[in-house]
Amino acid sequence: MATQVQALYDFSGEPGTTEMSITSGEVLTLINTEIGEGWWEGRNSKGETGLFPAAYVRKMTQDESAPTKMAPAAPRYDQAADDWGDQQYSAGDSNYQRGASHEDGWDDDWDDDTYSEIGPGPQQNKPPLNPQPLAPLPGMPISDYNQHIEDTASTFSSVGTVRKSKFAPSSKVSGESYLLGTLNVEVSDSEKVYIVQDEDGYSWAPISQPYHVTVASPKKESKFKGIKSFIAYQLTPSFNNIQVSRRYKHFDWLHERLQEKFTLIPIPPLPDKQISGRYDEQLIERRRVQLQEFVDWMCKHPVLSKSEVWQHFLTCTDEKRWKAGKRQAERDNLLGLNYCVSLVVPEKALLHSQVEVVTEQCYTFIGSMDSSVKLLTNMCLAQTKRFQGPYKTDCQKTGEAFYNLGNALSLDEGTIVSTSKLTSAIKMTGGAYIEIGKMYEDQPKYDFEPLGDKFHLYKGIVGSFPDCLGNHKAAVQKKRECERLTNEQKMEIAQLNEIKRRTDVISYALLAEINHFKTERTVDIKATMQKFLKQQITFYKKIVDKLEGALHQYDD
């Protein structure tokens, strides 16, 4: 019997193409899963056949018939898997020809996770990102559990009110089993991550073997004999000097894994999808720069830089190994707070008040920093537009006015030699201003764009910080709940102490991360500002040079 699939979301097929519209809940018969690029072919109950996004449907078991309301955990990973195996489409396969006609909209390297561009998708149907209260503690009476629910809810609610939604922990928070000590995982020594005390407070143990990775020469590659083209970035880690080729969707997959796993560490952002245009060289270069920023931040982070999924991403060159590593990463059970089982922290118990001072200051700082980095990235964007638009045009108009004067004067040249020299000087002055106009157009890529790229990074990190703080806050709240239970003699002191200890581990991780962010940004922002100012100085000096060149034309 043919495989049946059920539509999870509505999809509006593009009229006049081989696409077919499907409606959430609709059951279709699968005809062909080898279309590629995330497309499947199927037949609906009316007998119509057509293509639809594979991620929009789920395969049904034979005896299944009722539609499900549950959205898949991450429907696009399946598609990404399909995308990876380019060789599965032979040149003579007529199926991919059909699929190819839809690629621009669907399998865009940069857009393939924005389902909303095609129709409503998982993003819209996902459960809201409200905090999910932790499950009842083992052995807790129902009445206490209700109270617990209420307390937890009010904690989150107060957070939500003061810090707004961005401060609510993300739905990816997991790790309850770690906190409650029910997680039964052995962590090998090599996987252990140390937090140490130094003059700055608590820090991640420094990277033992620092390395860097260059993101270079984005290449436009094609498959399907050129029907489908995409951008692949070449990554070369310094520790092995072996180049790997990665597309945006690979970065995107990696980013998802990192966000799932490290809920106390803000993951640096990927390039802004709002950069429009696709194959314009400048835009591709901007994305490369933003990817380089992402990679740099990863390499400099003591925890992230040695995470398994990142190492896999950086080094895997074999497709089978890639798939295996991918599956392993997706099955990782040390996600969220559970990751803390890998941490080795100082023996000393933390003072709650001390942690609170630091986190409160961090809340305030991050809130202020958030608007500041947005202001900066907007300013960089605006200045880039100004330089490339009106500033350039104004210079050129100035130049044209002078050039025009030179032309007018040359109509009356005759016996006076100096008139001719003057005319030429005036025309060259006009030329200088026109060239300065071009300099204005060219300049942002040296100053405002890199500055904007840098603060794009900070915008992402700063934007993720509230989640990290919120996740920590939720754990602290959980610990308080246990303290209350212990006071009410509903929990053993020994168990509470274990929970306290593990809450401290979580706090140590947050403190180390806050510290890491401070140390990194201090060095990084300083270098950024210096670089920016140097470029600006060079630019205005070049203007001075141009104008001095023009001035010398008037010398006798």
Next chain:
Amino acid sequence: MATQVQALYDFSGEPGTTEMSITSGEVLTLINTEIGEGWWEGRNSKGETGLFPAAYVRKMTQDESAPTKMAPAAPRYDQAADDWGDQQYSAGDSNYQRGASHEDGWDDDWDDDTYSEIGPGPQQNKPPLNPQPLAPLPGMPISDYNQHIEDTASTFSSVGTVRKSKFAPSSKVSGESYLLGTLNVEVSDSEKVYIVQDEDGYSWAPISQPYHVTVASPKKESKFKGIKSFIAYQLTPSFNNIQVSRRYKHFDWLHERLQEKFTLIPIPPLPDKQISGRYDEQLIERRRVQLQEFVDWMCKHPVLSKSEVWQHFLTCTDEKRWKAGKRQAERDNLLGLNYCVSLVVPEKALLHSQVEVVTEQCYTFIGSMDSSVKLLTNMCLAQTKRFQGPYKTDCQKTGEAFYNLGNALSLDEGTIVSTSKLTSAIKMTGGAYIEIGKMYEDQPKYDFEPLGDKFHLYKGIVGSFPDCLGNHKAAVQKKRECERLTNEQKMEIAQLNEIKRRTDVISYALLAEINHFKTERTVDIKATMQKFLKQQITFYKKIVDKLEGALHQYDD
């Protein structure tokens, strides 16, 4: 019997004031001519009394009764005469109190020749500026005269088509009597102006005693105990070092005299009235600069610099002498081409073809120069606005974004000393950009405004040149007409030769003026461009300095 005046133009009195509306042709009885500021008081036929502009009426002779259609030669000079005698209004005179209430609209220093701001006036009613054909030659038969009229008209008409109306000679062309030899005036040696031949062609004999005049410290003066205030400019000629105080209306009167008298010499323009605002210091300073440009051009001109009316304007400090000189200037009978009786030119007869080459080139050049100087003055205006508006704002926004970052970072200052230093450096970077914004606002007064003022001068001169060329062309056409008459034996050869000789004098004057303009502008525009570029270079160097100052804040 009371003096009767007749309204020459309609005047709409401001309702609710002591002003009275009058209608062209209406006869009024004069009550008071001592109101001042160009106002007279009168009674109309209905017995109503009120004030009206003296320049809008003419005094009638006793036996006169019919209205005249002729516009007065220059109705506002009477008003200017009234304006000069400030002391004629004693503080206790109730009449000027009434007059004072209308001064802002009427007796504005800068607006008092724009009758149109109050109501229709002489400007509207003036005969159109069409060329007035010269009168028939003495002894010419009517039929020939008709032909003459037609030829002359077609000459002007062809000029009018090709060069548009600006190339039609102005209505002020006079001097027919000179050309026809009927002018019987003795010119003293001291009044004679020489045209000489040098390496550049024909030139005005150089100025024997060069001088300059500074236009300094515009002052806001008042009369009527402060009810009326105006700006007076202080002029100090270098030849006597005696300061005179002149208001705009004095300049305006002078300008009218110069334009009447020198129809082959473009008179430099007065400040642009379109500069808005009155007592704003910057605008007053702009006007001073433009007046200085006017004065400089006058001083450097061999003919204008020694003209009697200019000398009177520059030196007269006594009111009685002023009035006498004023009357004399207004009675000057050597206006227009008649002025050429003062010229002493080389004996050599000019080749018509040679003159035509030069004037045709000048036509072409002036046409091109006209659009060029307009483009330049508009560019200067636009750049000034850009610098003072968006450029300034953009810098300040950039500065604010940095400053804001510094503030955000300072919220998280603590144990790391360098953060504090970095924060301070970032704030100072923000401050540097805000200061650069202020520099942008301030800059145009050093570069684009003076450049615009200079090209305002050229715009005026270039705009007047077509009239000069047209006046010359009309004389040449007249000569041709006489040649035809001689060919037809309707004019004596001797008379024709006299006319040819005088046409040559006119041509010599034009050639000298074309040459003067070329020589002057070559030196002047070169200096202007150098000055402009130097100011621009200084400006961008200052930006570099500011940014380098900011950059050094990041030094360890």
